[in-house]
Each structure stands twice: as structure tokens, then as C-alpha cells.
Amino acid sequence: MILIALGANLPGADGTAPLSTCRDAAAALGTIPGLMVEAVSGWWLTEPDPPDPRSPWYVNGVARCRGDIGPEALLPALQALEAEAGRQRPYPNAPRTLDLDIIAMGNMVRDVPDPILPHPRAHLRRFVLQPLAEVAPGWVHPVLGHGVEALLAALPEAAMRRL
Template structure:
């Protein structure tokens, strides 16, 4: 277990309602559940955003990014995130398909991880407005493990219809 708390960023997305919850409520519930993970605390969360879906025809997504402090190792954190997805009845029917909840480990401290189950930084982090903009809301000074600053990436990433979600 890491001795010191590690700063991690989690991407959240939902475009399907759960049994009782809208996509935005799925995200709000997931933020509370992230804060309740063992050896982990929610530091802050970005505003919610609405974005067009990547992949096959499907409803728009509600997205956010959460900053956590954790003492969990990366794969233990991944297991916890996947367990939360299952609690929200996530079904993996197709790549980039619709989902009740998607939780992606975007960054784990300043580590680069290349494991069969986990790639950190997240493979599409630098190309997705629905990740970059909420991430910049939380940590505009952030420098990725490769040495690239976050803010210049925003200039290269079209918003693709991304907008702050207003209920």
C-alpha cells in the first residue's frame, strides 16, 4: 500500500438511467460512493458537463472528473471502480456503447502504468474534451507524467459540443 496519499483523477460518465436515477443522478451518486471507498477520500469534483457520445448512435453523456486522495494501489483502485460500475448495473455489450456508469482511472499520481488491465494516463485523456475541460476545472496547473501541461492541450482539443450541464 502506498505510504503517502496519492492524488488521482477519475473520469465519470453516464448516458443511461439506472433503475431509479437519471444519468446526472448516477454521477452525483457515484461521487458520494467514491468518497466512501476504503482508504480513499473525495477531494473535489468538477461541474457536470453534457457531451456527445463517442461511438455508435446513443444519447448524450453527462460527464465529470473527480479528484481523489487514496492509499489504494492502482489495481485495487481499479477493482473498486469496477465494483461501483457493477452496483450501477453497468453492462458491457459493446465498445463505446451506452452505459449507466463509466469510471475511468485517468491519472494515478505522476505514475505511468502499462498493465494488461490498466493504462495510466488513460489512453484518450489528451483527446477528449469531456475529460480535459472538467480536469482543467479541478487542476489547471496539472502537468501530465510525460511533462505536457494540461492547459495547452485544451487549445488543441475541439469542444465537440461540450457544455456545462444545467438542469
């Protein structure tokens, strides 16, 4: 199981609303060779984390995929989709037209960057775990050994609502 988080809080390069950009990106995941989309969560409107008064709220979701693609091939494919959506990286945690993060690839554990697996902060982010629980209930974090439901229960409430 491959879990990919999707998010956006700025209009796309062509003016597309963040929700449409995320929906389009979820569909585009299926065009990556070796990757098949099995399920996409509902979409959530979430406060920026860390909070930033200059940043609009995000649209977030998670796609559950399967395939025979490795992280070294998947990451640049996701970055290409981000670039197509007009993604800029002016500073850390900047608002963005599209953000695609590999959360986990089965039980793979990688400490080397690009990408580190599982995602090093996914277990701390309700905006990732809430939609992840929709598409992968019972998912267990490969390093922490805790299920998504337990990870969610350990987090404080967050400003977010289902779209």
C-alpha cells in the same frame, strides 16, 4: 493526486437519471477504503465520442482524490460501483449507466493493462480534460509533459455544455 472520470448516458438500474447516477457515484468514491474525494468538477452534457446516433448524450465530470490505494485495488473498486449502477458491456463504446475511469494517479506511468496509467486516451478527450481542468488546474500529463490547459488548446471544439 488521483483523477477519476465519471460518465453516464443511460438511466441507472433503478431508473435514476444519468446526472443523479454520476452524483451518487462521486459520493460513493469516498466509501472506497484508502480514497478521499477532495473535489468534484461541474457536470457537462457531451456528445458521444465516437459519435453514435443510437447513443444518448453523456453526463461527464472528474473527481480529484487522494489516498494510499494502488491501481490494482482501485480499479476493481470502481468496477464494483459500475456494477451496482447496472453497467453492462455488450460492445465497445456501448451506452452505459455508469463509467468510471482512472485518468491518473500522481506521476505513475503503467504500460501494463488493468489499468494503463495515465489513461491512454484522456489527452484526446475534451469531455475528460474540460472538467479535469476545473479540479486540477495546472495538471501535467506524466508522459506527454503538457499541462491540461495546453492539451485542451490542442483539441478541436466539441459538442458539450455545462449542466
